[in-house]
Amino acid sequence: MAHALISLLLERLASTTYEYIGGGVKHVLNVKEDVDNFTRTLRVIQAVLEDAEQRQVTDQAVKIWLDELKDISYQMVDVLDEWNTDILRQQVEKQEREQNALVPPNKKVRFSDFFSFGIVSPVILGRDIALKIKDLNDKLTEIYEERKKYQFLRKELGIQQPQQPQRPQTASFVDISEIFGRENEKKVLITNLLSDSSAEGKGLLIIPIVGMGGMGKTTLTQIAYNDDHVKAHFEIRKWVCVSDPFDEIKIAKDISADCATSSNQLDYVLQRMSESIQGKRFLLVLDDVWIENRQKWELLKVPLMQNGAKGSIILVTTRKIEVANMIRATPNMINLEGLSDEYCLAIFNHMAFPDGDVDESKAFEDIRKKIVKKCKGLPLAAKTLGSLMQNKRTTREWKEVLNSKIWDLEKVEQEVFQPLLLSYYDLSPTIKCCLLYCATFPKDYTFERDCLIELWMAQDYVISKKSKEKGTTCDAVFDNLVARSFFQNFEKDLNTGTITGCKMHDIVHDFVQFLTKNECLIMDHGEETTSESKVLGDKLRHLTLRYVPEGPLPLFISSYNCKNLRTLATFDSKITTIDPNLILQLKCLRTLNLSRNSIKELPEEIGELIHLRHIDLSGNDLKKLPDTICGLYNLSTLRLVLCYYLKKLPENMGNLINLKHLYVEGCGDLESLPKGIERLTSLQTLDVCRCGGDNDEAFQIGDLRKLNLEGSLEIQLVGDATDKREVEKAQLWDKKLFHLTVRFKRQRNSSSSSVEILNALRPHPDLESLKILFHNGTTWPNWIQSLKNLRFLTLVVGTQCELWPLGKLEFLETLSIWSMEGVRKVGVEFLGLEDQTSFRIRSPPLIFFPKLKRLCFDMMRNWEEWEGVEEWTKEDSEITIMPCLSKLEMKWCPLLKALPDFLFKTPLQTLRITGSERLLERYQEGNGEWAKISATNPNIRIKRREW
Numbered sequence: 035m036a037h038a039l040i041s042l043l044l045e046r047l048a049s050t051t052y053e054y055i056g057g058g059v060k061h062v063l064n065v066k067e068d069v070d071n072f073t074r075t076l077r078v079i080q081a082v083l084e085d086a087e088q089r090q091v092t093d094q095a096v097k098i099w100l101d102e103l104k105d106i107s108y109q110m111v112d113v114l115d116e117w118n119t120d121i122l123r124q125q126v127e128k129q130e131r132e133q134n135a136l137v138p139p140n141k142k143v144r145f146s147d148f149f150s151f152g153i154v155s156p157v158i159l160g161r162d163i164a165l166k167i168k169d170l171n172d173k174l175t176e177i178y179e180e181r182k183k184y185q186f187l188r189k190e191l192g193i194q195q196p197q198q199p200q201r202p203q204t205a206s207f208v209d210i211s212e213i214f215g216r217e218n219e220k221k222v223l224i225t226n227l228l229s230d231s232s233a234e235g236k237g238l239l240i241i242p243i244v245g246m247g248g249m250g251k252t253t254l255t256q257i258a259y260n261d262d263h264v265k266a267h268f269e270i271r272k273w274v275c276v277s278d279p280f281d282e283i284k285i286a287k288d289i290s291a292d293c294a295t296s297s298n299q300l301d302y303v304l305q306r307m308s309e310s311i312q313g314k315r316f317l318l319v320l321d322d323v324w325i326e327n328r329q330k331w332e333l334l335k336v337p338l339m340q341n342g343a344k345g346s347i348i349l350v351t352t353r354k355i356e357v358a359n360m361i362r363a364t365p366n367m368i369n370l371e372g373l374s375d376e377y378c379l380a381i382f383n384h385m386a387f388p389d390g391d392v393d394e395s396k397a398f399e400d401i402r403k404k405i406v407k408k409c410k411g412l413p414l415a416a417k418t419l420g421s422l423m424q425n426k427r428t429t430r431e432w433k434e435v436l437n438s439k440i441w442d443l444e445k446v447e448q449e450v451f452q453p454l455l456l457s458y459y460d461l462s463p464t465i466k467c468c469l470l471y472c473a474t475f476p477k478d479y480t481f482e483r484d485c486l487i488e489l490w491m492a493q494d495y496v497i498s499k500k501s502k503e504k505g506t507t508c509d510a511v512f513d514n515l516v517a518r519s520f521f522q523n524f525e526k527d528l529n530t531g532t533i534t535g536c537k538m539h540d541i542v543h544d545f546v547q548f549l550t551k552n553e554c555l556i557m558d559h560g561e562e563t564t565s566e567s568k569v570l571g572d573k574l575r576h577l578t579l580r581y582v583p584e585g586p587l588p589l590f591i592s593s594y595n596c597k598n599l600r601t602l603a604t605f606d607s608k609i610t611t612i613d614p615n616l617i618l619q620l621k622c623l624r625t626l627n628l629s630r631n632s633i634k635e636l637p638e639e640i641g642e643l644i645h646l647r648h649i650d651l652s653g654n655d656l657k658k659l660p661d662t663i664c665g666l667y668n669l670s671t672l673r674l675v676l677c678y679y680l681k682k683l684p685e686n687m688g689n690l691i692n693l694k695h696l697y698v699e700g701c702g703d704l705e706s707l708p709k710g711i712e713r714l715t716s717l718q719t720l721d722v723c724r725c726g727g728d729n730d731e732a733f734q735i736g737d738l739r740k741l742n743l744e745g746s747l748e749i750q751l752v753g754d755a756t757d758k759r760e761v762e763k764a765q766l767w768d769k770k771l772f773h774l775t776v777r778f779k780r781q782r783n784s785s786s787s788s789v790e791i792l793n794a795l796r797p798h799p800d801l802e803s804l805k806i807l808f809h810n811g812t813t814w815p816n817w818i819q820s821l822k823n824l825r826f827l828t829l830v831v832g833t834q835c836e837l838w839p840l841g842k843l844e845f846l847e848t849l850s851i852w853s854m855e856g857v858r859k860v861g862v863e864f865l866g867l868e869d870q871t872s873f874r875i876r877s878p879p880l881i882f883f884p885k886l887k888r889l890c891f892d893m894m895r896n897w898e899e900w901e902g903v904e905e906w907t908k909e910d911s912e913i914t915i916m917p918c919l920s921k922l923e924m925k926w927c928p929l930l931k932a933l934p935d936f937l938f939k940t941p942l943q944t945l946r947i948t949g950s951e952r953l954l955e956r957y958q959e960g961n962g963e964w965a966k967i968s969a970t971n972p973n974i975r976i977k978r979r980e981w
Contacts, residue, residue, distance in 0.1 A: 036100050037087055039108070039111075041463050043107050047069060048073070065167055065168075068167045069171075071175075076107075079174075089184075095184070099180060099184065103177055105573075108600075108622075110167070111494070113166045115644070122668070123667060125691060203277075204321045205273065214373075214380040216254050219254055219368060223254065226347075227241075227258060227261075227264050227317065228264065238335075239346070240335075240348045241348070241366045242366070243349065244354070245353065246520070247519075248415065249412060251351040251352075251370055252321055259319055267317075268315055269314040269315050269316065269343075270310075270311060271317045275321045286306070286334065289311070290310040291310065304334075304337050308340070314342065314346075316343075317346070317349065319351075320349070320351070322351060324353075354518050354519075355519075373412075375406055378409045381416040381420060382402060382406050382419060382420035385416075385417055386402070386420040388424065401433060405432075408440055410541060412541050414453065419435070419443075422435065423435065447548070451545055457520070460518075464495060464496060467490075467495040468495050468496070469515060470546050474556070475578070478537060479537065480535050480536070481537065482535050483536070486512065488671045491648075491671075493600065493647075520542055521536040521538060522537055522538070523537040552574070554574075555574055555578070557578070559579070559580065559581040559607075571596070574596055575601065577591070577599055577601065579603070580604070580605045582607035582608065584608040586610065587609050587611070591619070600622055601624065601625040602627070603628075604628055604631060609628065611634075613637075614639040617642070621644075624646060628651055629650045629673065630652065631653070633656060639662075640666075641664075642662075649663075649672050649673065652674060652697070653675070653676045656680050657680060658682060658684075659684055664684050665689065667692055669690050674698050675700050675701075681705075682705075683707060683708050685708050687707075687714070688712070688713035692716055694719065695717075695719040697721045701722075707732065708731070709733055712737035712741070718745065719745055721746065724752050725751060734760055735749065735751070735760055735763070738766065738769070739764055739765040741769075745772060746774075746775075747775070750779060751779060751791065758794040761794035762794040767796050767798055768798070771801060772801060772802045773803040774801055774803070774804055774805070775806075778809055787811055788809050789813050789815065792806070792815040795815070796817040803827075804821070805827075807830045807831060808830070818838065819843070827843070827846060827848070831852060831853045837851070837857060841864065841883045847887050848886075848889075851892070851894070853895075854894060859898065860897070860901065861901045881913075882914070882916070884914075886919055888921045888922075889922050889923070890922075891923070891924055894927045895927075897930050898929045899930070900930060900932070901934065903934070916936070916937070918940075920942060920944065922937065924945075924947050925948045925949055926949035927953065928949065928950060933953070
């Protein structure tokens with residue numbers, strides 16, 4: 035983490051300016067010279083950090099030196115934060131003065147009424163900052179001199195690289211008697227190896243086996259490699275342990291069995307390799323591949339592809355999905371998941387009781403099952419823990435292992451964590467920091483992708499680079515950790531397939547806690563008096579509390595001198611109050627997560643925590659927020675989701691000059707947003723914008739034009755005063771929103787009809803997803819056909835009109851239509867045809883709903899007829915309807931008697947019919963209609979119930 039922290043700090047230092055330090059203080063105190071000296075010293079230290087971070091795992095003295103370095107770095111980051119906060123304060127004060135000049139005297143707002151920080155003299159503040167920088171510069175110089183005694187390797191010298199954990203060599207031999215599980219994976223793999231059709235006519239098939247370290251990739255490959263049928267199928271079999279770095283010359287020599295040749299000329303070596311496989315069907319195993327360099331890979335692959343016989347196969351084992359992407363073999367990929375507890379127990383027993391002493395095994399039955407659960411399906415962990423127990427024969431010894439932190443077991447550290455260290459050291463400094471931050475969450479926690487990214491940003495682990503936004507960079511970090519098997523159990527968006535949530539394997543979680551054990555701590559209620567709590571102190575940066583009972587936020591935090599905390603989070607707790615004095619002890623806090631408690635009031639002292647960037651108060655009983663929260667100029671994310679009783683936000687929200695993400699979904703009593711939000715030009719995410727009413731001091735929909743929103747937005751049109759002229763002011767066509775939800779509420783006496791409002795809301799033409807709820811108009815918006823990139827459309831409740839021609843939306847993939855009470859007939863107009871004969875005179879041929887994959891009708895209680903296209907047969911060349919449709923759902927459409935024939939000429943795979951008795955009766959298996967469907971769609975499945 036030190037490497038990434040210092041990279042961050044250096045970037046901050048490079049962008050630092052000095053002009054705003056008041057008066058002549060900057061010259062007297064030489065602040066610019068001190069900053070420059072600090073930067074130069076830090077750059078020299080940076081060159082040895084890669085070696086230092088690897089040595090700290092086994093060398094306690096190096097770890098202490100690194101901790102001191104991190105301490106200084108954290109302090110300098112905080113000083114720069116104070117510096118930057120003063121700049122932001124001055125900007126806000128200027129805005130306040132300009133705003134007050136435009137309002138009547140009786141409504142003027144005094145800035146100092148809300149924020150005590152604003153009354154500090156700029157000269158005093160500047161002098162204080164300069165003195166802190168000078169002191170830190172002196173301390174860093176001492177650390178710089180101390181580094182010499184450790185003889186670190188300097189990265190830029192290129193003389194010798196730091197010693198990483200040894201990458202073990204592998205061979206093809208395997209003892210089948212020690213293998214448990216993987217029967218399905220073995221069957222799939224061997225079937226692919228023996229299938230001539232798998233060669234796809236290209237002469238070479240590549241199969242990647244992907245999984246985290248210790249998951250059994252090599253073992254599975256060894257089983258298949260030594261299968262008798264596989265041996266007989268291939269003329270040549272070669273096993274090459276690749277590891278890192280990827281040396282194409284060495285690999286080519288291993289393949290050709292010509293390792294003794296003295297020539298290292300690439301062309302000569304590749305020629306010899308090609309000759310050795312010429313015209314022969316071969317199986318090549320490349321075990322433990324890390325390379326992502328496509329050029330190096332192609333140098334090796336091309337001669338293999340050109341010279342091997344049809345049916346030749348390369349098996350690649352790797353921890354990185356990026357490798358499978360690089361070799362373009364993801365369709366054939368085998369992704370290894372964890373073993374069942376049953377198989378892990380079998381491995382454990384085999385190692386713990388090599389003599390098969392069943393009686394002795396039964397004596398520890400309950401304990402060993404609990405120990406095996408710690409493995410969470412990781413074969414290597416089961417094997418290691420089993421071998422650890424070989425010489426332990428008392429219940430006391432077994433219980434000691436059961437109750438130990440897994441990283442306290444030396445054997446686990448050496449055998450299980452070593453493979454994970456290899457994956458860890460392969461990460462960039464930034465990604466290492468983001469991975470280690472996951473140690474602040476409990477085991478089995480489901481990470482929400484966007485929230486996790488915002489938390490990384492709150493710690494400044496990712497910094498925007500020129501044209502790249504922080505979010506984009508963080509997305510790449512998240513995807514990288516997914517691709518390298520650090521995350522699992524993925525939750526995906528049903529429409530896009532994008533990963534929205536995930537978990538971390540328990541062993542990986544143990545691993546990151548091991549690497550951060552003096553910096554991150556998860557503490558359950560009642561553990562504050564245990565020996566582990568002694569690590570609390572000025573080294574602790576991230577504290578997570580669990581199971582805190584109803585009552586105040588525990589005061590022991592302040593008594594343990596947690597003054598340097600940067601994260602304070604609670605889970606599964608019921609906190610009701612927060613002591614203001616405790617808040618004042620946490621001046622370095624950047625992330626405060628008190629979500630899902632029972633807090634009714636937040637202390638005004640929260641405004642003193644100037645470093646705060648992320649506040650999550652979701653699911654609390656708050657009725658209001660203190661005005662002082664508006665003095666947190668560094669605040670980037672404010673989450674207030676499901677704060678049901680929150681009635682209003684502070685009027686001075688416009689002072690949160692750095693706010694990027696505001697979440698207020700589910701705040702039922704929040705009637706409107708404050709007018710000042712229109713000043714938040716940094717705001718990118720506003721999940722719900724509740725607009726309407728006649729309150730001049732409330733945020734209106736027209737104020738959206740001043741914001742730079744992107745991503746998703748839900749507009750709730752509340753009250754009876756929404757006017758299309760106000761809606762037009764929003765200028766949504768200039769906002770790069772990809773998902774838009776428009777929800778109408780109580781529009782009975784609105785001065786504009788809902789269709790006029792929809793027309794005025796015209797979104798950006800690149801919109802990909804649209805939901806319209808409770809639209810009571812008789813026509814549809816006039817811009818719908820202009821959404822050329824629209825992929826997902828949902829229409830819910832209330833329309834009085836028939837469905838408009840959606841079939842012309844050429845990129846639409848999912849269409850959901852719910853509770854349209856006015857729809858009694860769906861005609862050919864829905865497809866985009868004017869009438870039953872219009873398609874015959876069209877040229878070129880027409881395709882309707884060309885990309886539609888899923889179509890859902892739900893709660894269509896008055897719908898009686900779905901019109902087909904008369905005289906249309908499969909041979910007609912003028913028209914194609916829904917050529918990609920794979921799933922059709924018909925739910926609670928009680929009056930609909932039949933489906934149009936064209937649906938059964940689509941590649942339909944699933945037809946779900948629920949609560950639609952007439953359709954169920956018509957399409958029962960065995961009758962004529964079912965026979966007609968199954969004749970054209972042999973793979974179709976009709977599902978009649980949904981639980």
